[in-house]
Amino acid sequence: MDKKDISELQYIHIEQDRDGIVFMDLQPTGAPVGSHYMERMSEFVEHALEQLEKAEVKGLIYCSPIMAGDFDPSYFLAASRQQIDIADQLQALFAKFMRLHAMHKPIVSILDTTSTDLRLASLLWADYRIALADATIGFPTSATGLFPGFGASSLLLHMLEPEKAIPFLYQGNILSALEALHLGLVQAQVANYEQAFALAKQQLLKPYAAAETQKTIPPQHATTDSLLGAMRRKSSGLIPADNLFFELVADNPTRGLEEMLQQERQAWASLWDKPETLNMLRTLYCSVNRASRRATEKVSSPIGKLGILGAGIMGSGIAYEAARAGIQVVLKDVDSAAAEHGKRYAKRLTDKLLEQRKIDQQQQDHLLARIYPTGDAADFLDSDMIIEAVFENQTLKANVTKESLPYLKPEGIFASNTTALPINKLAEVSPLPQRFIGMHFFSPVDRMPLVEIIRGKKTDERTLQQALRLAHQLGKVPIVVGDGPAFFTSRIFFNYLLEAVTMLLEGLPAELLEQEARQAGFAIGPLAVLDEISLKLMLQVYDSLPQLHPGQERCYRYLESLIVAGRNGRKTGAGFYNYNETTGKRAIWNDPSIAQKAVNDQSGTIQKRLLHVMALDSFRCLEEGVLQDVTDADIGSILGIGFPRHTGGVFSHIDQVGIKTFVNDCHAFAALGDEWHIPERLRQLAESDFRFYDGLESNWKGQL
Structure with missing residues (x-):
């Protein structure tokens, strides 16, 4: 831009051209926003207000005040621990954003490089949004224990049709600039900054029109209800972010933007007090990002x-x-x-x-x-x-x-x-x-x-x-x-499936086992999994083990008998379920050779056995050297074999239960099979009330 008036601030660069167009972004040499999100965003908006209050200023172009890829959950977790009211901070920020639009001067944002999460949220407040062709756009933290905050959920629910806004906000998908254009998230896609500035200036010099952020899509109750129903059916109900987002979406058709912002800020701020939020962010955001970067830490030529x-x-x-x-x-x-x-x-x-x-x-x-x-x-x-x-x-x-x-x-x-x-x-x-x-x-x-x-x-x-x-x-x-035998993920998943078969042979009803697994947070029950992979494949995993303990041998013989009887799984039309090829439906099968017993599982024993058996064997993997790092175990258990996401993974699960309670639970199950043998080192750690994590960081430093 042609410079007329330049204000050089420590973190914010402001530039005004001779046509009265102001451009704002972070200083190229400024410090990262890092642990100062609220302060930097508030400062950014205050300076935007100062500029737009000038009579000669016709409009504003801005890039996000948050650096690309700069999201640190520890800032919000620390604020929560220090009893800093995140909701009040958001309210003050939202009030400033609303003042910007009350000035009736057009605002254009430019989505560049990695425009995700809080960075993307800050760009949605513009009336007109332009994406560079190589931009990546989305809310990946939606899959890691949060829903889009900083006004993003409220704004998009008001700007886009529900069938576009709701999946984008909820699923955590990353879009290209072209996909964002088709979605209606941005109004234009250009090749570079020069084209973006030219188009932005063209928009700003037009007569002012109603801001996009103030336009409201007419309520579409039927569509919203249908989408919500589908999402709730897939959700475990155990993830606070999901539940709060569903409430926000359900209320959207009956509320205005300001009311939605109030509900959103309270809900989003409340997430930081939830243990599930910490568990998920630690494993699915922090640990996954570290694991993904691991490949670039040392020089190696690409394949x-x-x-x-x-x-x-x-x-x-x-x-x-x-x-x-x-x-x-x-x-x-x-x-x-x-x-x-x-x-x-x-x-x-x-x-x-x-x-x-x-x-x-x-x-x-x-x-x-x-x-x-x-x-x-x-x-x-x-x-x-x-x-x-x-x-x-x-x-x-x-x-x-x-x-x-x-x-x-x-x-x-x-x-x-x-x-x-x-x-x-x-x-x-x-x-x-x-x-x-x-x-x-x-x-x-x-x-x-x-x-x-x-x-x-x-x-x-x-x-x-x-x-x-x-x-x-x-x-x-x-x-x-x-x-090691079956490595890590196959090994502990094998033990999960084995425990389900063990409980079945104990006389627990098959339908109850499936129901309790889903209520624990597994996407589908273990018996349905066995039918999908086939019982023969399960026996192949058995065959890879160097030796079987008595409980495993009993299950092996039982699975063999089912295969001989033609019940190998879904592909053969029968397994732990009966399958109807015509209707595509299935029904649970109760083996008449097993005497079922009445069960009143108010203490959650079934869920504990399914969750604990994998966590306990994960500790054995540490002892045996199959695992070197508890974060790898937590990542692998969730992303590889579907351990419930809200737990944060197998070792996070032990922390959440409490290591003493976990060991006592396992001890109570000792008579049920050799899989419940407790390593002596785990007992010692329980005596000292050891935690595998402190906040977002692992405490495991090779304690064995």
């Missing part, structure tokens, strides 16, 4: 060419994710026809994206061109990395590994995608076991964010860093574990 062995569901999913990340992929199967079939998985996924206008035809063509299907291992020549993703059969994996290893680059690495087979054993076929590692992806790969990286005894540091780098390129959240 340019990736070979994938096996074009089944897993291999095809990994191929799609790699191609989407810009990696050249060679997808091999037994022949080119089978490999081509695997590539069609990427075609189906991109067809949906094309239909949703999330990509264009050229982007689809380029993505698909990066996947080369083949039946010839020689096409792996000069691969930076090869991932084996064939069936869970050790002999098969050994054969395809030996066939492909000669085509790796001299410094290339080999990874096995396996659920439970020991990496140390699989690595024996390689002449360079130091360059062999496990990478356990989760299905469906395009929707599951986690990858469990399994380090063998001989895996070297460079190989680990390359595996982490690939996870980073794919946009996955990595956890690093050591080798």
